[in-house]
Amino acid sequence: MTGRYARDRQICVRTNSTATTNLVSWARTAGVQRFIYASSVGVIFQGVPLIDATERDTPYPHEHYNFYCESKAQAEEIVSKGTGPDMKTAIIRFSGIYGPGEKRVTQRVVDFMKTGFWIGLSMENGVEAQTQLSSVANCVQGLMKIDEKLPDPHIAGGRIYHIVDREVFGTFSFWAPINRALGFPDPYIVMPPWVLRCIAWICQTLADRYDFDPFVSVLEVDLLTITNTYSIARAERDLGYDPEPSPIAEIIAEHCSEVNTPEWQWQLKKVRWQQKFLFWVVVPLGLALIVWMFWPHSLCAVIGAVFLKLWVSYLGKWAEEMFEQVRAIGANLPGQVDGGDGAVVELD
Template sequence: MTRGEIRLEMEQELKMSENEISQKIDGEIENRIPDRIQLILLDLIEPPRDMLKHYCAFVKGSFADNFIIRALLDDVDTVFHLAAVGMTGQHARDRSTCMEVNSTGTMHLINTCKSKNVKRFIYTSSVGVIFTGKPLIDAKESDIPYPQDWYNYYCESKCHGERIVREASNGTFKTTVLRFNGIYGVGEKRVTERALDFIKSGWWIAMAKSGGVEAMTQLSSVDNCVQGLIKAELALRHSDSEHGQAYHIMDREQCGTFSFWAPLNRALGYPDNMIVIPGFLFRKAAFWAEIIADYFKFDPFISVLEADLLLISTTFSIARAQRELDYDPYPSAMPEIIDFYTGSRTDSKEKSHRKWNFWKKICLSIAIVLIVLPILYFLIYPFLLIFLYLNIWILSVFLGVNL
């Protein structure tokens, strides 16, 4: 029974308000889902049990384990492949692991899916597959070719994985690639809760700009990612649907890479005024953070890829997803994030962080000056000497002055 049929049935039998009908429909659909669909979640990390619906089974393991995969794919119609490594953390500098998981692992999974007669395969990719360190403005999927030289190992491996998925698509095994950018939302840990913890520490007192201009971007809220996944799967069910295609799945709104988080910073009680750090210093800090983290075997605070995505404008066209997938992005999830993370009472530790906010800015300003001045000195000093000796030579030659 479709949603429309459920609505008609309720309108005929019950006199209910529009809101009551919508709530009732959602409840009916949820009750009938177990009779029509079953979900299997395969992951290395077990989610809280209260998050799993009764029609969703969890299996702890890796998609690289062929024994587990072959057992789970019996009678499965659709596979959503979300797993990847290397965007951040220690694996970002490990080409072997990136290629083994993101590229070779994806190829093996596709081969197994085909042998098990899986009909549809949805692959979550990244804008990193087309990012080369240069600005992307309103980039369309068809306009930007795959680069010959990749930005880093993660981008290289995801690019290989994406091409494998797209080339594997045919009439009986349809695939779709969804490209996300900076996934954020309530409960999301890699971006949202890292930013939240940094703000609460009281050390978010600066922003980086290249040439004094903040970069612009489009992020992907969790809700919009889920909508993209669902609508991509529904689209592949049609016999005449497009397949083997890539789609940009982002928020409709463009935002500043740093100022996007300003409402959360403000809601937590911290001031808006920020110190502006030159982009090259911010990038150098990320570079050395990766080197040090790699040496001591811990995850860096920020990767060079993340730093460049904060410093370089990357905006995208979502027109193809709207046209072919009926994708209709929800508004920014920032209001939900603010409601969720600022609902609890502020503790004394956070108040202490706010109290010292001004002095932290002073310390950071002094540190920047102490770093920048020596750099400028060593960069400019040789040219000053050359200029001085050149002037002395000119005076001695043309004026006959013996200096």
């Protein structure tokens, strides 16, 4: 959970801490023999690199990113202490669940890529952060393995297991094949992490104030820009966990099947026009207006005024060219024919 509810203490405590306490108690009363709790690597991440972090040697931080992570850590301790001879417990930690059909991470990434603005990435000193995620298939395998192995007397109750993919990859480059499959170029803007963190902080602050889900959170940015990898040695040894390869090819097949259609080619052209408009009109115009507002009599303002006139002239020519291209593309869309003299006639 990374939306606005992750920063609502009451909801997080009620959902994770209190509810887990009740579930453990009810399960024991009902005679349940195995209790498996799904958690998150967010309970141990504290904004510093984690390299092959183990379940045993990585303690909980003194301060968590949000109440969701804090309450999940509390729930882990409740489940761990709730193990006993009548009911064995275990905790599984996932990391960024993704895969075909998954909506929270995968669908958000693909939807954003389809806007055409997956154009930047973030690196610290030119080095991309590394991480591991949890594919849906590996999450299912982890749950099935632990349910099968937990009755074994050699497996201690109350243990924590990291269930993540075996592959370690760049946090941005991992998703690059999807962006390419959609017909977009690789990101060409490299930003320092602090820029993304500032954007996330602003989004998070506004979301808290006006009660909506932030576009991105500080935790998400830090997970993208700070290396965090996790050991699966315990899961391999105790459970026989053998993670499957990343299903990126399946995700591409699910979300990129329309790339060869005329409609998608039109979408690509429209996105390129939007990018040109943003970088050559909106951004320069905004900078010129800012200079004009604060230094109205400066040389920069005079130069800005000259360039502003040039941009307005360019915008008129650009709009005219775009209109001609729209007409040309529209004439070739299914259900339309060129009626002559540039006229487009709809077919019933």
